[in-house]
Amino acid sequence: MTPYIKKEVLLKASNVSLCYGDKCILRDINFTIRDIVRPGLQQGQVVSLIGRSGIGKTQLFRVLSGLQKPTGGDITIHERKPAEVGGGIEVWRERPVQPGDMGVIFQNYYQFGWRTVRQSLLLAARKNPALADKEADAIREYAVRFDIAEVLDYYPAQLSGGQQQRVNIIQQLLKGSDFLLLDEPFSGLDICVLEKVTELLLQVSLSDELKTLIIVSHDIATAAAISDTVFILGRAAGAAGSTLVREIDLIERGLAWRNDLRDDRGFRDTLAEIKDCL
Ligand SMILES: Nc1ncnc2c1ncn2[C@@H]1O[C@H](COP(=O)(O)OP(=O)(O)OP(=O)(O)O)[C@@H](O)[C@H]1O
Ligand SMILES: [Mg+2]
Incomplete structure (x- = not known):
């Protein structure tokens, strides 16, 4: 073992x-x-x-x-x-x-409707001192890895359920808890x-x-x-x-x-x- x-x-x-x-x-x-x-x-x-x-x-x-x-x-x-x-x-x-x-990813959580995915992720990244001045790079990297790069400038209502879910996960990962x-x-x-x-x-x-x-x-x-x-x-x-x-x-x-x-x-x-x- x-x-x-x-x-x-x-x-x-x-x-x-x-x-x-x-x-x-x-x-x-x-x-x-x-x-x-x-x-x-x-x-x-x-x-x-x-x-x-x-x-x-x-x-x-x-x-x-x-x-x-x-x-x-x-x-x-x-x-x-x-x-x-x-x-x-x-x-x-x-x-x-x-x-x-704790970074919390709720069951069926919906993002604020008036912010694009990128804006929501940026707010999260700014809470993490380890990402100071590297927020945009971190968002791009996660977006590619989680396959949501194409929807970064969409509003939540324009996302599928699975895309929403991944945005929620990335948002919490960016906070760094x-x-x-x-x-x-x-x-x-x-x-x-x-x-x-x-x-x-x-x-x-x-x-x-x-x-x-x-x-x-x-x-x-x-x-x-x-x-x-x-x-x-x-x-x-x-x-x-x-x-x-x-x-x-x-x-x-x-x-x-x-x-x-x-x-x-x-x-x-x-x-x-x-x-x-x-
Ligand atoms: N505010 C509340 N007042 C009274 N009972 C509540 C309240 N909120 C939840 N409950 C009850 O708590 C119990 C557990 O609910 P919970 O949402 O934790 O279940 P769960 O295990 O997450 O179920 P699922 O797998 O369907 O998500 C349910 O019987 C629910 O009715
Ligand atoms: Mg539950």
């Missing part, structure tokens, strides 16, 4: 619950996402959150992003301060997640674009050791194929609200970081196991 170490905690959900009045959507959600380190490689983290329609994935997504305050519990993120700030020693700081900490939350990023994409988007998400995850992608998806096979961990959200009989019913470590099973998974027996068995939990 590929050597790896799970190091510092990057994100922690502790006893998260979410209720609207008497209706409990989420309860007792606990998990951690750790920095995965592979010797000699730059390795990010990719986590999939899987569950039946209506189980609470988008609600958990909103809580994780800091946009929705949970009824109980909390989400904290851990940040690394540069060594020079900590006097040569790496310093980690834990704090509650705030809106804006370590965490990227994606709700149903594969819906509405044809098979060629789907392959391109998954390949690009993988590349994004490898672009920085601390890059962490959290993907909510119905497309279990596509999501699992690029993930290192799968969390399954489900409901125990008789209990109010959904909780994590299983965590599958795909690295331990030798099912992470490979591009030959579709034909792998162990991968197919894992997909069947996930479906059984839904």
Whole structure:
């Protein structure tokens, strides 16, 4: 198996619950996402959150992003301060997640109608200090890689659903956050674009050791194929609200970081196991 170490905690959900009045959507959600380190490689983290329609994935997504305050519990993120700030020693700081900490790609999100794609992307790129004076180049590069170069001067109403989706993804990538939350990023994409988007998400995850992608998806096979961990959200009989019913470590099973998974027996068995939990 590929050597790896799970190091510092990057994100922690502790006893998260979410209720609207008497209706409990989420309860007792606990998990951690750790920095995965592979010797000699730059390795990010990719986590999939899987569950039946209506189980609470988008609600958990909103809580994780800091946009929705949970009824109980909390989400904290851990940040690394540069060594020079900590006097040569790496310093980690834990704090509650705030809106804006994560790049968020919503399910069926529509861009502002009065801005062209290029204008929306430029606004996003300007939020990223690492792109100062290179915004236009970065936009051009992503537009080519995501196959939307021809629609950069279009308005959102002139885009297909799949093009919208890719614009949303690029917009968040340009902002440069370590965490990227994606709700149903594969819906509405044809098979060629789907392959391109998954390949690009993988590349994004490898672009920085601390890059962490959290993907909510119905497309279990596509999501699992690029993930290192799968969390399954489900409901125990008789209990109010959904909780994590299983965590599958795909690295331990030798099912992470490979591009030959579709034909792998162990991968197919894992997909069947996930479906059984839904
Ligand atoms: N403001 C609200 N008040 C009460 N219930 C709500 C509210 N918003 C969402 N819900 C309920 O929360 C539950 C979970 O919804 P959520 O959108 O998270 O499901 P999901 O797992 O993302 O489903 P899908 O896969 O179809 O997107 C649903 O039963 C929904 O009716
Ligand atoms: Mg949803």
